[in-house]
Amino acid sequence: MKKQTVMVLGVSMALCLHLMLGVAVADKGKDLPEAVKSSIEKAFPGAEITEVEQEMWQDGVVTEVELISTDGIHHEVSVSEDGQILKVEEEEGELPWIGGELSIGMLVRGEREIYKDVGSEFEPAPFIRYENGPFEIEGYDGLDASFTLFGSGSYEIALTGSVDFEDGYDPDDSDYLEGMDELDTLYSVGLKCETNYAGWEAELEFEQDVSGEHDGQKVELTFGYPFMAGGFEFRPTLSATWLSEKTVDYFYGVSVKEARPDRPVYSPGASYEIGAEVMILRPLFGNFTAVGIVEISTFGKDITDSPLVDEDYEIEGGLGIMYTF
Numbered sequence: 352m353k354k355q356t357v358m359v360l361g362v363s364m365a366l367c368l369h370l371m372l373g374v375a376v377a378d379k380g381k382d383l384p385e386a387v388k389s390s391i392e393k394a395f396p397g398a399e400i401t402e403v404e405q406e407m408w409q410d411g412v413v414t415e416v417e418l419i420s421t422d423g424i425h426h427e428v429s430v431s432e433d434g435q436i437l438k439v440e441e442e443e444g445e446l447p448w449i450g451g452e453l454s455i456g457m458l459v460r461g462e463r464e465i466y467k468d469v470g471s472e473f474e475p476a477p478f479i480r481y482e483n484g485p486f487e488i489e490g491y492d493g494l495d496a497s498f499t500l501f502g503s504g505s506y507e508i509a510l511t512g513s514v515d516f517e518d519g520y521d522p523d524d525s526d527y528l529e530g531m532d533e534l535d536t537l538y539s540v541g542l543k544c545e546t547n548y549a550g551w552e553a554e555l556e557f558e559q560d561v562s563g564e565h566d567g568q569k570v571e572l573t574f575g576y577p578f579m580a581g582g583f584e585f586r587p588t589l590s591a592t593w594l595s596e597k598t599v600d601y602f603y604g605v606s607v608k609e610a611r612p613d614r615p616v617y618s619p620g621a622s623y624e625i626g627a628e629v630m631i632l633r634p635l636f637g638n639f640t641a642v643g644i645v646e647i648s649t650f651g652k653d654i655t656d657s658p659l660v661d662e663d664y665e666i667e668g669g670l671g672i673m674y675t676f
Contacts, residue, residue: 386434387414394428394436397421405505405547412550413437451483456642458491458671465650465662468525476669478642485509492517497543506546511556513539519602520659528659531609534601538562539569551576560598567598586630594654596621603657614658622651638676644669 383391383403391398395418402417406429416428429438456478463471479490485499493515499507515537522531541558552575560567575588596619605617628646635641649664 383416384414384432384434386432387416387430390430390434390436391416391418391428394439395420395426398426401425405550451481451486452675454478454480454673454675456640456671456673458642458644458669460667460669462667463662463665464520464524465655465660465665466520466524466528467659467661468527469520476671478671478673502545505548506544509543509545511541511543511558513537513541513558515539527614530611530614531659532606535564536562537564550578565597565601567595567601569594569598582633584632586632588628590624590626590628592624592626594622594624599653603654603659605658617657617659619653619657622653624651624654625649635672638674640673640675642669642671642673 383400391400398418398420400416400418404415404417405412406415413429413431416430418426418428420426424441427438427440428436430436458476458478459473460476461471461473476491479488481488486496487498488494488496493513495511495513497509497511499509501508518537519534520528520531522528522533537560539558539560539562541556543554543556545552545554547553552573554571554573554575556571556573558569558571569592571590571592573588573590575586577584577586579585599619599622603617603619605614607616610616626646626648628644631643633641645666645668647664647666650660654660655663
């Protein structure tokens with residue numbers, strides 16, 4: 352199994368490098384299209400360009416250029432493919448002392464898990480997102496952080512870290528799970544590769560557990576295509592996740608100590624999870640935005656065959672409001 356883990360790690364890193372190098376070669380010199388570059392130089396002569404990204408604008412994709420003009424003012428400029436400047440904003444949203452942009456919110460989340468005799472659950476779930484240059488942090492189910500090592504508007508490579516507070520089952524969730532070991536907070540580190548082309552976004556991430564709880568790995572490949580329609584922003588994504596044997600056993604295995612007549616010993620192998628998610632955003636007033644999330648996941652046989660599981664799929668949704676400083 353160590354050999355299998357090393358092979359999966361090698362394949363994921365090779366794919367990551369392929370994405371990075373392929374996009375770098377294909378898009379070399381195109382992070383700022385000539386028409387966009389010409390318009391920026393004409394409108395802001397001598398400005399220092401600090402970041403280039405592809406962003407949604409009405410029903411299309413535009414180039415968003417962050418720059419510092421010669422008088423020291425930070426600007427965000429949205430430019431169409433043919434070089435038309437659509438929007439210019441001075442960046443006034445930097446937080447005092449620490450800088451960056453912060454969004455906080457509260458959602459009411461509902462979830463139907465795959466664990467046996469665990470019903471649907473509804474609970475408030477705080478949300479936080481902070482961005483400051485190459486550093487990002489996001490909190491919802493847990494806490495995810497990333498630091499971009501290098502990249503451009505079309506690709507980036509980042510180190511990642513995450514903390515999962517409530518992943519998996521709780522022995523108190525049902526009588527059937529009583530006597531199972533408590534699952535503790537998990538910590539993981541990893542590497543993430545992202546790229547985008549013609550509005551499509553792809554992400555490949557490898558994670559390694561460093562909490563000592565299961566020492567397993569996870570590799571996730573995600574595709575998304577954000578778009579605008581009717582004043583709403585839609586962010587649909589599809590994901591495929593490989594879970595190592597140790598990871599699957601931690602969440603779905605039954606040890607000799609945990610076994611009982613109606614809950615036999617179970618030692619699963621590596622497995623997978625397939626998911627589909629859509630996030631919907633709608634500006635309300637001022638800096639407030641309504642947020643909705645729906646996600647459905649299905650699982651491989653080594654997971655669904657577990658005596659702890661009595662469903663083939665899991666569904667989760669949330670609805671709330673977010674404020675951006």
